Amino acid sequence: MNNSESYPPILRHLSHPRHHQPDGGDPIRESEPDPLPLIDLQLLSHDMNMQKVLEDACKHWGLFRLVNHGIPSTLLTQLQHQAKQLFSLSFESKQASCNAADPVTYFWGTPALTSSGTPLTTAPQNINWFEGFNMSLPHLSQFQPQLPQLHSFRDTVVEYGEHLSRIGRRLFEAMVKKLDLNIEASSSYVAESTGIMRIYRYPKCSNSDVGLGMEVHTDSSVLSILSQENEVSGLELLKDHQWLTVKPVSNTLIVNLGDMMQAISDDKYKSVTHRVKLNNEGERISLCYFVFPDEELEINSSNYRPFTYKQFRTQVQQDIKTVGNKVGLPRFQHTPHSSHENLQK
Template structure:
C-alpha cells in the first residue's frame, strides 16, 4: 500500500481488526454459482425481460450499450493516476462543484464514521463530480484533472443516453404519465462518483461500503474488479466483473415511482486483499421540486428525501430511507 496516496485513517486501521456487521444471521451464505445476473441488451430492448429484472432483482447487466471500450479503459487509467496522487494534493484539487471524500459514502462528511467507532469506517475514497457544472472546471486546473474532465464529459453523455432510454422503457411498463415521468428523471441531476476501494490485508473483516440502497432513480456502474454483492430473497449474490458490460441498479426513487413494483436493491462492496478496486458510478435523480406520488408513500420531493436522510444519519447513524415516508395504511396492508 502506497500510504502517501491513501487517507491516513486507512493506515491506522490496517493494523486493527474491524468487526463486520451482518444484515441478519438468517440470511443464506453468498451464492458463487454461475453468474445469475439478468442481462439486458440495449440495442434490442425487450420490455418483458426488463420488467422481470426490475421486479425480481432491481439490478441487471447492460450489453450492447454503445459506450466505447477505449473510453472505459481510459477512464480507469486516469482514475488510477488521480488516486496515486498524495492524499493532501487530492484534497486541494477537488474543489466546488466537485468534492473528495473518504471513509464514508458521499452523503456524509469525510471521516464522520470515526466518531461511531472503527467498525463503521468504510474502506473507500471517492471523487463526486456533478455533470451539469463540469464547464466550471477551468483551464488553470492541473492537466491530469483537465483531461479527466474531458473523458467524463464524453462518458456522461453516454450514460445520460442509457439512463433516459432505460427509464422510458420502465415508464412504459409501469404505464406512467408521460409528462410526470419527465420530471421523475432529470438529466441535469446526473453525477459521477469515482470510488477507490484500497486493497486491504483485513479484507475479510472490513467493508468497502456496507449494506445500503442507493437514493437515486438509477445508478450505472463500471468496474474491472469484483466486489459488489447484492441481496435477493435473503441470499447474497456476487456481481462478477465482465469485460465491456455495465451494471444498472434501481434506487429508492425508482422504487417509490413504481409504487413498490420495482425494488431498490440492497448491496455492499467487499474488499480485495491483492488489488485496488476502481468503480465509476453514474447517479441520476428526479427534478428537485418534482413531487413523487404513490399509494405507498406520502407525497415527497427528492429534496425532502435528502433532508430526511441527513436527519436519519444524525439520529440513527444510518439512512432509514423510504420507510420514513411510508403510509401507515400501506405498511399495515
C-alpha cells in the same frame, strides 16, 4: 511514492477488525458464472422478449447487466486508466485539489449516502474503506482544476456523462411502459441537472474482518449505472436473503434501481440492497453515475405520502445524523413496516 501513502491516513492501516451488525443476508453464495439478467439496449425498443426480461429484472432483482450500450470500449478503458493515475497522487494533493464550493469534491470513509467532502476524524471501526471523487455533471465542464490529472479526467468524464444521460433516459422510458403510469416528461424523473459521478477506490485487503468497502445500503437515486472495468470484484447484491457477487465483465455496465424508482413504481420495482467487500487480489476502482428526479417534482404513490426528492434527501441526512443510518422509504410510507426498515439500514 509508496502506494499506501496515496490513501488518506486513516485508510493506510487495515489492521483493525470489527464486528459487523446483521446485514440481512446469509454468507456469500458461489453461483453460476453470471446469474444476472442481461439487457441489450439496442434490442430494448422493439424486442418484446427483451422488454419482458427488463420487467422481470426490475421486479425481482433491482439490478441487471447492460450490453450494447453504445459507449466505446476505448472510453471505458481510458476512464479506468485516468482514474488510477488520479488516485495514485499523494493524499495531500488530492485533498487540496478541490473544495466544498467546487463541482468536484474529494472524500473518504464516509457512508455512501451522506453528503461528501467532509474529512473523517472518527475511529476506524466507524468508516467505510474507500476514497472517492464526487462530480456534479451539470457544472463539471466549467471546473478548472489545478491538477493536470484531474483536468484530463474531467474532460473524459464530461464525455462519459453524455452517454450515461442518454442511457438513463432510454432505460427509464422502457421501465415505465409496463407500469401504466401517467408520466409525460421522463426528463423530470431522470433529470440531467441532477446527474452526478462518483469515482471510488477501494484498497486491497487480505483481512476480510477489517470491514466493508461500503456498508449495506440502497441507493436514493432513480437509477445508478456502474462501470467496473479493472476485473477486481467487490460489489455484492442481496438476493433471496443471500449475497451474490456482481462480477466485472469488460465492456458491460451494471444498472441498479434506487429508492426513487421503487417509489415511482409503487413498489412494483425493487430498490436493490447491496454492499462492497474488500478484495485481497488488488485495489478496485469503480465509476458510478446517479440520476434523480427534479428536486421539486412530487412523487405520488398509493404506498407513500406525496414527497419530493428534496424532502427525501433532507430526511436521509437527518436520519444519518440522529439515528446513525439511512432509513429511507419507510419514512414516507402510510404504514411503515419494521422489517423493511431493518433491511434498509
